[in-house]
Amino acid sequence: MPDNRAAATKRSDAPTNNSKLLAWVEEMAKLTQPDEIVWCDGSEEEKQRLTKLAVDKGILIPLNPEKRPGCYLHRSDPNAVARTEHLTFVCTRAKEAAGPNNNWMSPKDGYDKLGKLFAGSMKGRTMYVIPYLMGPAGSPFSKVGIEITDSVYVVLNMRIMARMGRVALDTLGDSSNDFNRGLHCTLDLDPEKRFICHFPEDNTIWSIGSGYGGNALLGKKCLALRIASFLGREEGWLAEHMLILGAEDPQGKKHYVVAAFPSACGKTNFAMMVPPAKFKGWKITTIGDDISWLRIGKDGRLWAVNPENGYFGVAPGTNKKTNPNAMASIERDAIFTNVAMTKDGDVWWEGIDGQPPAELTDWRGNPWTPESKTPAAHPNSRFTAPMRNNPILDAKADDDDGVPISAIIFGGRRATTVPLVMQSFNWAHGVYLGATMGSETTAAATGQAGVVRRDPMAMLPFCGYDIGDYFGHWLKIQAHLADPPPIFLVNWFRKGTDGKFLWPGYGENMRVLAWVLARAQGDVGASETPLGMVPRAGDLDVDGLDITPEQVRQATHIDLAEWRTELESQGELFTKLEKTLPATVRLEREILISRLAN
Ligand code: OXD
Ligand code: MN
Secondary structure, three states: OOOOOOHHHOHHHOOOOOHHHHHHHHHHHHHHOOOEEEEOOOOHHHHHHHHHHHHHOOOOEEOOOOOOOOOEEEOOOOOOOOEOHHHEEEOOOOHHHHOOOOEEOOHHHHHHHHHHHHOOOOOOOEEEEEEEEEOOOOOOOOEEEEEEEOOHHHHHHHHHHOEEOHHHHHHHOOOOOOOEEEEEEOOOOOHHHOEEEEEHHHOEEEEEOOOOHHHHOOHHHHHHHHHHHHHHHHHOOEEEOEEEEEEEOOOOOEEEEEEEOOOOOOHHHHHOOOOOHHHOOOEEEEEEOOOEEEEEOOOOOEEEEOOOOEEEEEOOOOOOOOOHHHHHHOOOOOEEEOOEEEOOOOEEOOOOOOOOOOOEEOOOOOEEOOOOOOOOOOOOOEEEEEHHHOOOEOOOOOOOOOEEEEEEEEEOOOOOOOOOEEEOOOHHHHHHHHHOOEEEOOOOEOOOOOOEEEOHHHOOOOOOOOHHHHHHHHHHHHHHOOOOOOEEEEOOOOEOOOOOEOOOOHHHHHHHHHHHHHHHOOOOOOEEOOOOEEOOOOOOOOOOOOOOHHHHHHHHOOOHHHHHHHHHHHHHHHHHOOOOOOHHHHHHHHHHHHHHHO
16 A cells, blocks of 8 residues: 655655645645645545544444444534634725625734644644535536645545545646635634634635634535635626535426525424325435525526535434435435444434434433433534435436426425425515524534524525625526516424424425426416415415314414514614625515505
């Protein structure tokens, strides 16, 4: 086995002749002063070698090879278990460019401040250089990133989440300077020294002090959303926090849909949904579960590519009933982070199939029993699984141009007000519905969970520029679309007076999707309400559903008094975005307010 580690610290032995890349890696090595530099090639041999290293160092714990072949558990520092939005910055020359939705630092301050923390940060450590590609190999839309990291956990996760190694260097070629420069160091995981800084004008990301996926796997939230949304505005496309699914009806007619939901609101479940028995003959397939890059095709349709290669899903609540395809995806070759471990070396989390075992080791490595007062798995515990493990992966998941989109869905987590499904009157009204979306916060980010906040298009934590300008960009896209896909707002999370969810969700969401697709094809009518178009009585197929007609009524109901309060509370967002909010979005709200006043 050739050991290329020490040798690769020399420029002549690096696996690329790209002088811009080599110069940047040398500059970062000078700054961080690692003991050695390892260029990652994404090979199986490298995976074996680094996995062994991670096991020897206690970074990964091998799981039972009979129950979970090729799977490992990682227990992170209890300080690094979720995204830290208050420590995430967009560093643009002009403060206004970052907008009120982002924390801002000037690029000079960002580089100076983090430069001091990065100085000598890899002394005694190995610097891994990870070339990776976001998007299918060969697609003109894919983006090359290079992540430099001191974390072997990051390397092994990036290997699952992105197309890594040779493929990225070949795409970059020998002379291009068009690559994202990502520098990451875990340092001592002290939140006081934690910063996730984006420099979109330099296509650069510096992340320090966190090992958590959303902060440390730089291809995902940092490049594929924050930097990509910025590039998308310049280049005329959209980077969105959206799943992409395919739905084929029993007659063989197939459509693709994108859907934006905030973090930990069921995107992975929706993307891998198994339709209920009533929908026999329907086939759902997955293109992606978290991120979608949307472009206008030559045919004037909207086309979507999933830039990722794997799933970084929330474990709690995942089971054979809620998401059998996710359960199949994590049977082998997956990395689990902060889940609990059974006595026989398998994984466990709240909401997995079966009763809690009498004894477990919890996510911190402590003994746990069903009497314990704390959860066995962290509420934001995760699995990282190759997308090729998914039994319903769509045949076009690697297509260079992506797939054409027939409908766009926005959805928040709302206990009240928002009905199960509503269609916008037109594109501008749809942009308004997405822009004003509210959702209860979840464990995916640090801070209090369960608080309603405006999360426009589920992009509040991920839009790399002023979000008012982002709405403007969405509005402009319409002019380039021959026939814009219809836009819908959904809510799987409405609760009854007893505090219980009204709608069963999961596979039963197929009923809503079927109506969405029928609307997209003009196959079914709708009722007009002052707020949007909703299913007419009898159009939403609830046959065989295990809930009462009264529950369906409550789940789909539009209460105008609740909506008056909702429109009022949107005012806060509108005040915050005063400077850049497009007049069209403002007018949409005014029209609704005046309609409801009548
Ligand atoms: C994620 C998130 O991990 O949105 O996908 O936080
Ligand atoms: Mn996400």
